[in-house]
Amino acid sequence: MLFWLLLGGIPVVAQALTFSTVVLDAGHGGHDGGAAWYGLVEKRLCLDVAQRVERLLKAKGLRVVMTRRSDTFIALDQRARIANRYSRSVFVSIHFNANRKTSIHGMEGYYRSSRGRILASSILRSMDRKVTGTYRGLFNRDFKVLRSTAMPATVIECGYLSNRTESKRCASPAHRQAIAEAIASGILAARG
Numbered sequence: 001m002l003f004w005l006l007l008g009g010i011p012v013v014a015q016a017l018t019f020s021t022v023v024l025d026a027g028h029g030g031h032d033g034g035a036a037w038y039g040l041v042e043k044r045l046c047l048d049v050a051q052r053v054e055r056l057l058k059a060k061g062l063r064v065v066m067t068r069r070s071d072t073f074i075a076l077d078q079r080a081r082i083a084n085r086y087s088r089s090v091f092v093s094i095h096f097n098a099n100r101k102t103s104i105h106g107m108e109g110y111y112r113s114s115r116g117r118i119l120a121s122s123i124l125r126s127m128d129r130k131v132t133g134t135y136r137g138l139f140n141r142d143f144k145v146l147r148s149t150a151m152p153a154t155v156i157e158c159g160y161l162s163n164r165t166e167s168k169r170c171a172s173p174a175h176r177q178a179i180a181e182a183i184a185s186g187i188l189a190a191r192g
Contacts, residue, residue: 016192017118017152021063021089023082025145026050027155028095030073035098037161040171042096043071048173049158050094052180053187060188065089080148090119091153092187093145096170098162105163106134110155112146120154123186130182132169133159152190156183 026047028034034042047068054064065086067079074082083091097108107127109120120138128135146153158179159166169175 017090017115017190019088019090019151019191021065021086022057022187023065023067023086023089023091023151024050024054025067025079025083025091025093027093029068029071032073035096035161037098038164038167038171040096040161040167042098042161045096045158045161045170045176046094047071049176049180049183052177053092053094053183056180056184057187060184062188076144077148079145083145083149083151083153086151089151090187090190091145091149091151092119092123092183093153093155094183095155095157097157097160099160100162102160102162102164105160105166106136107131107159108136108157109138110141110143110146110157111138111153112140112142113152115152116146116154119152119187119190120156122190123154123156123183126186126189127156127158127179127182130185131178132175133166 028043057064067082068074109124111117111120161167
């Protein structure tokens, strides 16, 4: 099945992804807290959003595998090994961002392969429509979890905790639910 993507303002035709399993990776965990700003710790937000996405996808009949379900540290290699156990799958790593320039805000998607770009684009398009915030774009990066996974994979940055306004939004369970719904919708839309 074909569908249209809007990449960099240019519509292109892409093939829909075929998968029956979604591997959700809640970023950081254990001794790796990730970004910490204004009383928020990234690892907690990542796990909260990932669990919300899991519930939504399971309700739609998809098999969901979590790389972590509690505040434990999982090495990047191990996250990729967990994902690579599942054929016909996609990998979505959920994160929040931070920057010393606290005026920076917005959502970003990272990919390494063309199929990863399809997935990242679909999720970010959904987030741009459904979540309060700014769409900052898609970026091709050689992150370990993207390089070491065999399936379409993306890292989604749900917002900048270092931006006071965005941090306040991310502290809200209702906002995190909106993020989760947008991520789930984007994953389902990529499936065609």
